[in-house]
Structures are given as structure tokens and as C-alpha cells.
Amino acid sequence: MRNLIGVAALAFAFLSPAAQAAESWGLPGEEIVRFEAKVVDVLCELSGDCPANCGGGKRQLGLVNDEGRLILPLKNQVPFAGAAYELIDFCAKRVVADGLMVTNRGYTFMTLQFVRAAPEGPWKRANRFTAKWAERNNVAADSDAAKQWFYNDPRVKDLVARQGKLGLGTAADKEFLGE
């Protein structure tokens, strides 16, 4: 069952259509939500350590809703990518966040699917990670390299080359995978 949920969630991440409203990803404890909130630098919010522009994209960003609740978005719509890239342009501003609130294993967190400046800005699909990654790596945003960024990211390639896919060294990979 867990594998089925995983495959479904990954499929949605890859193939989700262009509708501008959150859709189910079949996750346990998910609820489709849309709410207004202020984008905050989470570390700043908690500790008072507040650099300019929410850390310029290097820090996790949160959403403080009108009840004062700090919501942590873990995920955007791009496979294996987070939400900070989608929210940094809205640092300290109010947005409408659209996605899934998920409660599982005793924790509640969000996956962001769409965002816009509150109250009526144009919707932005939470997949801008891909374009930003493509720009940093000098490839087209619609290229296969960008779509499968996780296989092509220089940092990832370097880590996997040194640590192996299992993290136990390349010899362990060869033994396990028969390569």
C-alpha cells in the first residue's frame, strides 16, 4: 500500500495537469487547503536572527496564517524539491497558498501547489524550482536534464560519485548492484 501511495504521489508530481487549484496526491492524512498567510523566514521567526530578504533563498520559509500559526511547507510540485524556491519572491509579504495540508506520523505540514500575492495576484504554479535550476546550470528549462534535475545536479553527482548511492562507498554499490 505504501508503495502504491508513493508511486501515485510521484506520478502526480511529474504529471500534474495545469489546473490552478490543489489536487489530491493520495497522501495519508491530506486535506486540500487554500488560505492567506505571511511568508516568513522560519529561523528569523523563531530566533530573531533575521538577514535581509529572508536569507535570499538559503533558508526555509514558512507561512504564518491569520491565526498566528506557523505552517512549514516541505514540498513544491517538482520531484524531490522544496518550497523555499517558490516563496522567496514573496518574503515578508502576504500570499494565498494553495496545496495540501498533511497530518501524518503526528506532524502537520504543507505541500505547496500554487501561490499568488494576496489577495488577487496572478497564480504561480509551485514549480519554479526547475527554471531556477536550469538557469544555474545553463540548460533549457524544458530540457530533459532540467526535468530530471536530480540525476544531473552537480552537487548530487559529486556526492553519489564519492559516497555511492547507498552512502557506503562505491565498492558497496558495485557489490549490491552488480555493476
Place this chain on the structure above:
Amino acid sequence: MRTMALAGFAAVALSTAAQAAPPERVQVTGEIIDSWCYLTEIMYPEGSAHHQCAIWCAAGGIPVGIKGDDGKVYMVLKLGADSTSVANPGILEIQSHKVKVEADLYVRDGINYLTIAQVVNDEGIVNLTHDEYGIQPFGE
């Protein structure tokens, strides 16, 4: 009017106090994990079987966590002097490791957040799960 001003001042003061509660210095022992895969259970999310995926997710900016031996999940917001928590290079290096950290713990709205002062002990990857679960999620 003065009453309203005082009420406003008190509300601001209370709000600031609520948001800036002092942290608790703690030691946490556990495995560095990808928070998304672990909390959603979309695949097997621990140890060597999930190491490559955990690197992908950390490099992609998903919050990295520690699955504590106490059963709690802690989100890492800082490692040493480096307050980078989106694709932090130092955290990428120790993804999936069993570590003991000394950190400040902030708890807000049900989520545990850590700013790690130092990694006290690093055992490397000791959770060998690949024989049972293969390589997550694509098998290669």
C-alpha cells in the same frame, strides 16, 4: 484613546513574546533524514536504501530532519555558524548518518526545530536497509 494604545502595545508585546520564546539547549541522537519522505511515508525513507533519494531531496531544498531515538522528528535550520537550511552543503555530506548533536530546540505549532551548535558524534550510515528495501524509490 490611551486605553486603546495600551491594549495595542500589550498585544504587540504578547505576540512578540509568543514568537520569540527562548530555546531549550538539548542533545539529540538520531538519523539525518529527508523530512518529506519520512513524514508522508510515500516510500521507505530510512538508512542506506533511501540515501540517494535523501541526497536528492536535501539538494532540492526540502527540509532535512533528524529522526530522533526518542521517536520525534526535528527540522534542522542551522548547522554550526551556517544558517543555510536550503541545500546546506554540510548537511548534504552527512545525510543518512547516525549523529548526536548539541542544539537549541524551538517548538512552534507542533513542529520541532533545531539550530545545531555542533555535531558531537557522527557514526556514519549505520542503518543498513538496502538488502530489505533495495534503492528507493526507483530501484537504481
